[in-house]
Amino acid sequence: MTTTTAPGGRTIHPVDEVLPLPRLATLGLQHVLVMYAGAIAVPLIVGGALKLPKDAIAFLIAADLFCCGLVTIIQSLGIGKVGIRLPMMMGVTFTAIAPIIATGSNPELGLPAVFGGVIVAGVFTLLAAPYVGRLVRFFPPVVTGTVVLVIGISLMRVGINWAAGGSPTVMGPNGPVPNPNYGVPLHLGIAASVLATILLVIATCRGFLANVAVLIGIGAGFAVALALGKVDFAGLGTAAWLQPITPFHFGWPTFDLMTAVSLCVVMIVIMIEGVGQFLALGEVVGKKIGTDDIARGLRADGVGAIVGGVFNTFTYTSYTQNIGLVQVTGVRSRWVCVAAGVILIVLGSLPKLAVLAASIPQYVLGGAALVMFGMVAATGIRILGHVDFVHNRKNGYVVAISLALGMIPLVADKFFAQLPPLAAKFLSNGILLGTFAAVLLNLLLNAREPQAGPTPSVRAAA
Numbered sequence: 001m002t003t004t005t006a007p008g009g010r011t012i013h014p015v016d017e018v019l020p021l022p023r024l025a026t027l028g029l030q031h032v033l034v035m036y037a038g039a040i041a042v043p044l045i046v047g048g049a050l051k052l053p054k055d056a057i058a059f060l061i062a063a064d065l066f067c068c069g070l071v072t073i074i075q076s077l078g079i080g081k082v083g084i085r086l087p088m089m090m091g092v093t094f095t096a097i098a099p100i101i102a103t104g105s106n107p108e109l110g111l112p113a114v115f116g117g118v119i120v121a122g123v124f125t126l127l128a129a130p131y132v133g134r135l136v137r138f139f140p141p142v143v144t145g146t147v148v149l150v151i152g153i154s155l156m157r158v159g160i161n162w163a164a165g166g167s168p169t170v171m172g173p174n175g176p177v178p179n180p181n182y183g184v185p186l187h188l189g190i191a192a193s194v195l196a197t198i199l200l201v202i203a204t205c206r207g208f209l210a211n212v213a214v215l216i217g218i219g220a221g222f223a224v225a226l227a228l229g230k231v232d233f234a235g236l237g238t239a240a241w242l243q244p245i246t247p248f249h250f251g252w253p254t255f256d257l258m259t260a261v262s263l264c265v266v267m268i269v270i271m272i273e274g275v276g277q278f279l280a281l282g283e284v285v286g287k288k289i290g291t292d293d294i295a296r297g298l299r300a301d302g303v304g305a306i307v308g309g310v311f312n313t314f315t316y317t318s319y320t321q322n323i324g325l326v327q328v329t330g331v332r333s334r335w336v337c338v339a340a341g342v343i344l345i346v347l348g349s350l351p352k353l354a355v356l357a358a359s360i361p362q363y364v365l366g367g368a369a370l371v372m373f374g375m376v377a378a379t380g381i382r383i384l385g386h387v388d389f390v391h392n393r394k395n396g397y398v399v400a401i402s403l404a405l406g407m408i409p410l411v412a413d414k415f416f417a418q419l420p421p422l423a424a425k426f427l428s429n430g431i432l433l434g435t436f437a438a439v440l441l442n443l444l445l446n447a448r449e450p451q452a453g454p455t456p457s458v459r460a461a462a
Helices: 021-049 054-077 097-104 110-138 141-164 185-204 207-211 213-227 257-285 291-310 320-329 334-349 351-358 362-384 394-411 421-427 430-445
Strands: 090-092 169-172 175-178 316-318
Touching (some): 021 090, 021 213, 021 320, 054 291, 054 334, 097 110, 110 291, 110 430, 141 320, 141 394, 141 430, 213 362, 257 291, 257 316, 257 362, 291 316
16 A cells, blocks of 8 residues: 655555645546536436426536535545545435435425425434444455445446436336437447547556546547537526525425435435445555444435535435546545535536536446446455455355345346335345345354454555
């Protein structure tokens, strides 16, 4: 593990290293571009489902970007006992979409009840965080590696669909219809050019250029799409230059019991996933993650939900795709994500810039996603490289069965469709299913086996 030495001989871990401002800005922008599409997807989906007017959807998007930045700073920088102090990007979670739409579409509840439920869920997460943090002892290397591998493989579907031009289906007047732009050869070609550019930069460049390979690839793909007239700047001319994000824009929050309970359940899911993500990031940056670290990280999830409810958006979680970016670039400074948070706040306050960034076609981002999401899976494989599969053959069964169960929602999305709705919802989350399976199988099969010590860092192993 490489460290730097501060004046006076004090050793600084790479996570705490403050890079020069130009590098921070460039690397931070790279993180923003990686998570931007996912960050704006939820307000777009929710706004469309609730049939909100265009200006209301635009405000939801701006508020989301603003809160993404604010919560990312809290998570990466750390404030007291809140924030894991690692290079972690925070974004609104897809897990809460169903209960949000269900509540928001109820004319007796609407968005005020959604935001009230989000605030309650945030308070619940703050209270529960110290207890969930104690779950770290249930995540030895065989479990951590399996969970990270499941996360990486699950994300690949997202990256592959982005590279093909988005979702295979779109909503038509009478329901879902095939997306005519899905798999268009031009889209595939541009995504491939992004991938090729990233690989070329990584193979031929060193230092700073290698660190921003993903940004260079996205920029090259965007330039090609722009030259071919495939970039849509709709809404750029009418967007305001400055738009402050005001609290309770849609009215004071109201509190509905079922909405609050549903979103608290969502936050339990987010916290369980978060434990695996924090451990994965710890492996990537070469820093051991303990119970207190996890508790601080989960408290940031809770603070994020409270901030979201106040500033007219939703629940927040750690974005796994940015863990892959940390692995690809090798830049472990948390100050890069703090810079990314500042950029997101600016984007949320300057709608024209937000629209411009949103104009990057999905297939351009998809070419980069193939690298980043694949690197998440590779991180899981590296962690598993420290697991004893020779003298303890039971570890092989933990990995095999957990991976198989985690892939069920990925390859057969209707597999659990006939179960009760609540059970079907949770079992259809492959990451959650794979995590539960890995933890339970390890407890069942390895209860009498000596547990491995702390997993060596991925960077050291490389």
